[in-house]
Every structure is written in C-alpha cells, then in structure tokens.
Amino acid sequence: LQDDFWLSEHIAVPYRTFKQRYLVADQYWKKDNGPILFYTGNEGDITWFCNNTGFMWDVAEELEAMLVFAEHRYYGESLPFGNESFSDSKHLNYLTSEQALADFAVLVEYLKSSIAGARHSPVIAIGGSYGGMLAAWFRMKYPHVVVGALAASAPIWQFNDLVPCGTFFSIVTNDFKKSGTGCSESIRNSWNAINHLSSTDAGLQWLSNTFHLCSPLKNLQDAAVLKNWLSETWVNLAMVNYPYKADFLQPLPAWPIQEVCKFLKDPSLSDKALLQNVFRAVNLYYNYTGEASCLDVSQTATKSLGEMGWYYQTCTEMVMPLCTDGVHDMFEPQKWDFDALSEECQRMWGVRPRLSWILSMYGGKNINSHSNIIFSNGGLDPWSAGGVTQNITNSLVAVVIPDGAHHLDLRSRNPLDPKSVQQARALEICLMKQWIETARHSH
Numbered sequence: 001l002q003d004d005f006w007l008s009e010h011i012a013v014p015y016r017t018f019k020q021r022y023l024v025a026d027q028y029w030k031k032d033n034g035p036i037l038f039y040t041g042n043e044g045d046i047t048w049f050c051n052n053t054g055f056m057w058d059v060a061e062e063l064e065a066m067l068v069f070a071e072h073r074y075y076g077e078s079l080p081f082g083n084e085s086f087s088d089s090k091h092l093n094y095l096t097s098e099q100a101l102a103d104f105a106v107l108v109e110y111l112k113s114s115i116a117g118a119r120h121s122p123v124i125a126i127g128g129s130y131g132g133m134l135a136a137w138f139r140m141k142y143p144h145v146v147v148g149a150l151a152a153s154a155p156i157w158q159f160n161d162l163v164p165c166g167t168f169f170s171i172v173t174n175d176f177k178k179s180g181t182g183c184s185e186s187i188r189n190s191w192n193a194i195n196h197l198s199s200t201d202a203g204l205q206w207l208s209n210t211f212h213l214c215s216p217l218k219n220l221q222d223a224a225v226l227k228n229w230l231s232e233t234w235v236n237l238a239m240v241n242y243p244y245k246a247d248f249l250q251p252l253p254a255w256p257i258q259e260v261c262k263f264l265k266d267p268s269l270s271d272k273a274l275l276q277n278v279f280r281a282v283n284l285y286y287n288y289t290g291e292a293s294c295l296d297v298s299q300t301a302t303k304s305l306g307e308m309g310w311y312y313q314t315c316t317e318m319v320m321p322l323c324t325d326g327v328h329d330m331f332e333p334q335k336w337d338f339d340a341l342s343e344e345c346q347r348m349w350g351v352r353p354r355l356s357w358i359l360s361m362y363g364g365k366n367i368n369s370h371s372n373i374i375f376s377n378g379g380l381d382p383w384s385a386g387g388v389t390q391n392i393t394n395s396l397v398a399v400v401i402p403d404g405a406h407h408l409d410l411r412s413r414n415p416l417d418p419k420s421v422q423q424a425r426a427l428e429i430c431l432m433k434q435w436i437e438t439a440r441h442s443h
Contacts, residue, residue: 054412158386
C-alpha cells in the first residue's frame with residue numbers, strides 16, 4: 001500500500017528536468033580544494049555576463065580560483081520548455097528567483113562531487129545588479145553552499161516602501177547636472193517640447209524625421225513611447241557612465257554623459273532647436289559607431305538581455321517602485337502606480353504582482369543575522385538608491401565607490417580606473433581571502 005501510494009503521488013507530478021548552461025575556467029585553479037568563484041547569472045545570456053565580469057578573471061590567479069558562470073533559468077540557452085518557455089503563464093510559472101537559487105545550489109553540489117579535488121572547495125557567490133541580489137540571497141538562503149558573497153550594485157531594498165521611490169531618478173538627474181551646465185535643464189524642458197509638437201500631425205512627422213525613427217510616430221501613444229524611450233536612454237547612460245570607452249549596453253566613449261551634455265548646454269532654445277540637440281545627444285548613445293541608419297524606439301539596451309523574462313519577473317516578484325516629480329529630477333512627473341502595473345501584468349501574462357513577497361522571502365532590511373556579504377555600490381549608479389550603502393554588521397559590509405557607475409568594480413582593471421574603485425576591489429579581495437582562509441581552517 002505504501003509503495004502504491006508513493007507511485008500514484010509521483011506519477012501525478014513527473015520529475016522534469018531541463019538543460020542548464022554553465023561556463024567553467026579552471027586554468028588558475030589549485031586542484032586541491034582551491035576556491036570556486038561562482039557567478040550567479042542574471043537576466044540574460046551568460047556568455048555576455050562572463051565577458052563583462054573581468055574582475056573575476058583578474059583575481060583568478062591571485063586566489064588560485066576556479067571560475068564558474070551559471071546561467072539563470074529562462075535566459076540565454078537555459079530554457080526549461082524550449083521555444084514554449086514564454087508561451088503562457090503555465091510555462092513561466094517556474095521563473096522565480098527562488099527556483100534560480102535552488103538551481104545554483106544544485107549546480108554547486110554537482111560540481112563539487114564531480115570535479116576531482118573540489119569536494120571541500122570554498123565557494124564564493126559573485127554577481128552584479130539582479131545577479132548581485134541573487135549572490136546576496138544565495139548566501140542568505142544557502143549559507144552551507146557558499147561561504148560568502150560579493151553583491152555588486154544590488155538594489156535589494158528597492159522594494160515596497162523600504163526606500164523612497166524617487167531617489168533612483170534624482171541620482172540619474174544628478175549625474176547629468178554634474179556633467180555640464182544646462183544639461184539636466186535641457187532634458188527637463190524637452191518633455192514639453194515633445195508634447196507641443198506631438199499635438200499635430202505635422203509635429204509628429206517632424207519628430208519622426210528629426211529623431212531618424214525607424215517607424216514614424218502616428219499618434220499621442222507613439223509620442224509617449226518616444227518619451228519613455230528617451231527616459232530609458234538617460235537612465236542607461238547613468239548606469240554605464242564609465243571612465244573609459246566601453247561596450248556594455250552600447251559602444252560608448254569615456255564618461256559618456258559628459259559627451260552627451262556637450263549637445264545640451266542651452267535649455268532656453270526653441271522647441272525644435274532643443275529637440276534637434278536631444279537627438280544629437282541620444283544619437284551618441286545609439287549610434288556612436290555610426291552604423292545605425294535609423295533609431296528603433298523599441299530597443300534601448302542590448303540583445304543579450306532577456307527582456308521578456310525580466311518583464312514577467314517584474315510582474316510577479318521583482319516589483320520595484322519608482323516615481324518622478326519633475327522637481328527633484330529632470331523627468332515628467334509620474335507617480336508610482338501599483339494598480340496600473342497589476343492591470344498591465346494581468347493583461348500581458350494573466351498574473352498579478354506580489355508587492356511584498358520579496359520582503360517575506362528575503363527579509364527586507366532585517367538581515368543582520370546573516371554574514372559574509374559585501375554590498376558594493378557606485379555613487380553615479382541610480383540603482384544605489386535601493387542598495388546597502390552603510391555597514392550593517394562587521395561582516396555585512398558596504399563598499400561605496402563615489403566615481404563608480406553600475407558595478408564598475410566587477411569590470412576588468414583599467415588604467416583609467418578611479419582610485420575609489422581600485423580601493424574597493426582591494427577590500428573585496430581582502431575579505432574574500434579571509435572567507436577562504438576561515439573555510440579552510442574550519443574544514
């Protein structure tokens with residue numbers, strides 16, 4: 001009877017598996033239980049994160065570490081249901097941060113049991129942005145699997161009402177304000193200029209031509225899409241405001257906001273003159289290489305990010321309140337509207353977001369019982385608004401990089417790195433060495 005019961009229970013829910021992609025580099029690894037640096041993959045193709053996390057490659061030799069980059073389920077090639085993965089909410093049901101962490105835990109156990117000499121290797125989780133949140137949460141939820149975590153630019157407090165919803169956009173604004181006179185004011189004035197012009201068909205046509213749009217604007221909805229696209233562009237520039245030429249979201253010059261602000265010196269220009277300058281500014285972001293024949297308002301970042309999956313996650317558990325007031329920031333006023341988000345998610349996926357689930361799951365600000373997590377944040381990065389920027393305990397450490405944008409510390413060393421990021425990396429390496437040492441002794 002017992003066996004029959006077991007069988008019927010298990011036939012009802014078949015044990016399904018999927019292929020998860022991960023990358024391994026072991027050329028510097030000390031075969032006898034040397035450490036493993038484990039990148040907790042985020043919302044995109046893992047090869048892209050692997051190529052943009054030079055810090056791990058830079059420290060592998062010094063720490064005699066193996067590098068592992070694990071792809072997050074539903075992104076890149078790790079699709080649980082192949083092309084069906086995004087077909088409906090039944091298939092998407094398994095796309096959660098908790099499931100992703102469990103995947104990572106299982107993968108670490110598998111690697112330690114299948115690689116000779118890795119059985120007692122201390123594992124350190126490393127990630128940036130959403131990957132940084134996962135690295136921190138991995139250490140919180142699976143402290144027996146990882147000895148510590150480096151969570152770079154991880155906005156683990158950008159939830160519910162833990163932080164004000166407007167700080168994010170005021171940091172973006174500040175980046176532009178500091179990068180050139182008239183810059184943030186020009187952007188603030190551009191919204192009304194677009195509103196004036198988009199009230200007539202001739203104005204919409206002029207906007208389409210001036211911005212070299214791939215598909216022309218037909219109505220006010222299209223004009224709203226144009227404004228959203230511009231807002232996202234300014235946010236992305238704030239995130240990738242690096243001190244050297246880089247190719248993270250787009251190929252860009254050093255300190256790109258300073259370059260953009262050279263076109264936005266005079267906020268008092270007429271609507272059309274102002275918007276011609278705004279076009280020159282965004283063209284630097286989208287067309288720095290000069291290869292784009294037109295600008296596509298449906299595309300802001302890189303093809304390597306899995307936008308469909310992330311959209312679903314923001315519709316379920318990754319609900320991050322953001323708002324603008326047009327006074328402390330350079331954007332059009334927009335209140336945080338949870339109900340509108342909920343309706344949109346219901347319409348798109350047939351799901352409703354859970355506003356405070358992340359707090360129930362990961363503790364919100366009440367995390368001082370955890371240990372061995374470094375939270376690093378850049379002063380130029382808008383996501384620092386939801387980040388941990390002050391020490392919580394002596395082993396939950398905050399590292400602030402005043403001249404750093406989005407997880408600058410995870411990028412490769414560069415001769416143009418500001419001193420603040422060099423010091424941050426030195427501290428991160430020092431703490432990681434301590435964790436490795438402690439793990440050795442306890443073993």
